[in-house]
Amino acid sequence: MNGAIANGPILSLRNLSAGYGDEPIVEDVSLDIEARTITTIVGSNGAGKSTLLKALYGLNRRFAGTIMLQGQAIEELSPIRRLEQGLAFVPQGRCNFPLMSVRENLSLGAYGLAREVAARRLDGIFALFPVLAAKPHVAAGNLSGGEQQILEMAMVLVKEPRVLLLDEPSIGLSPKNLGIVLQVVRDIQNAGTTIIMVEQNVKGALSISDTAVVMELGRVIAVDTPARIIGDPTISRAYLGRRATASDA
Numbered sequence: 001m002n003g004a005i006a007n008g009p010i011l012s013l014r015n016l017s018a019g020y021g022d023e024p025i026v027e028d029v030s031l032d033i034e035a036r037t038i039t040t041i042v043g044s045n046g047a048g049k050s051t052l053l054k055a056l057y058g059l060n061r062r063f064a065g066t067i068m069l070q071g072q073a074i075e076e077l078s079p080i081r082r083l084e085q086g087l088a089f090v091p092q093g094r095c096n097f098p099l100m101s102v103r104e105n106l107s108l109g110a111y112g113l114a115r116e117v118a119a120r121r122l123d124g125i126f127a128l129f130p131v132l133a134a135k136p137h138v139a140a141g142n143l144s145g146g147e148q149q150i151l152e153m154a155m156v157l158v159k160e161p162r163v164l165l166l167d168e169p170s171i172g173l174s175p176k177n178l179g180i181v182l183q184v185v186r187d188i189q190n191a192g193t194t195i196i197m198v199e200q201n202v203k204g205a206l207s208i209s210d211t212a213v214v215m216e217l218g219r220v221i222a223v224d225t226p227a228r229i230i231g232d233p234t235i236s237r238a239y240l241g242r243r244a245t246a247s248d249a
Contacts, residue, residue, distance in 0.1 A: 008071075010035040010194050011056075011087075011163055016065030016075075018055030019218075024063045025051045026218045033163070033211075038185065038195045040205040040226070042240060043215035049198040050092065052215070053165045056196070057089040058082055070162065088161035090152050092168040098141025102132050102151060105140050109155035118158070125154045128191060129184065146177025150184050157188065164188065166197040170204070182208055202240050206230065 009032035019025035026048045033039055041049045054060045056067060058079045067075040074082050079089070096105050106125060110118035126133035129150055135143065140151055149169055156164065169185065170178045178201055186208045189195055199205035206212055206226035214222040214235055222235060230236055 009033055009068075010070050011196070012066075012068040013056075014066045014068075016052075016055060016067065017063040018060050018065075019051060019063065020060055024061075024218065026055055029065070029220050031213065031220065031223065033194060033196060035162075035194050036189060036192055037210040038189050038197065038208055039211040039213060040202075040209040041196070041198050041213045041215060042202050042206070042229075044238075046217075047215040048218035049215055050167050051218070053089065053167050053196065053198055056165055057087065059089075083156075083159060083161070086160075086162035087165070088156035088159060088163070089165040090156055090167065090169065092171055094148060094152070096140040096148055096152050096155065099139055101137050101139055102143070103136040105151055105155055106132075106158055109158040113158075121158050121160065125158060128157075128187065129154055131180075144177060145173050146180045149173065149177075149181050153184065153188065157193070161193060163194045163196065166195060166199075168198055168200055170199060170201050178204060 011033040013029050013031045016029045017024040017027045029052060041052065043049055051060060055062060058077060062075055065075070066073060069085055069087055072085065074085055074087065077085065097108065106122050107118065110121060113121065131147055131150060132154060140148060143151065153164070153166070153169070166185070169181050173181060182204050185195060185197065197205060209226050212224060212226045212229040213220055214229060222229060230240065
């Protein structure tokens with residue numbers, strides 16, 4: 001779905017502090033995200049995970065720091081301009097138009113594209129997501145929870161972003177739908193999109209991830225492979241909510 005990616009990190013954060021009101025929640029975060037990878041951000045409730053995603057997309061106040069998307073500074077851009085530059089965001093909870101059909105929702109996602117381009121990209125979305133191709137005229141509100149989550153990811157993928165931010169894509173889903181959505185996340189990565197995800201189902205998310213980022217009280221305290229993060233007993237007990245084994249990753 002994406003064109004050639006230049007060498008080096010596709011997304012770089014340097015000393016990013018962001019939040020709401022007068023005080024930052026996320027402080028001094030520096031990260032490099034490699035292209036075509038899945039990065040999962042984990043940590044306890046209130047660690048600042050969702051705030052960090054919103055900061056990347058420009059939905060809260062930036063106090064300090066820079067955000068570079070493939071070498072271009074985007075921290076001063078509005079969310080719509082960040083989308084145009086190739087950064088997309090699927091927020092937590094339902095964000096489709098439930099009375100409109102699957103195709104109509106996807107067409108809204110393609111708003112602003114030339115008609116021929118939009119038609120071609122919708123064809124590509126249906127090829128990538130057969131579950132949506134089978135129900136183009138079904139109202140979004142009549143889809144299962146997992147199907148709605150897939151639709152919401154597809155609505156932003158119509159714009160062919162280089163980086164996709166996902167905030168709790170499995171929230172409220174059954175175990176079966178969780179598995180389906182995580183497989184779709186992997187399919188999106190395989191199609192060439194870089195993914196940064198916050199996910200409540202830590203074991204499932206880390207099982208498909210290349211990198212794990214651990215946050216505590218608004219700061220990044222560890223960045224490593226999922227196997228090493230899970231294999232660290234202190235981190236596993238404190239931030240993953242259980243005693244885990246490396247085989248989980």
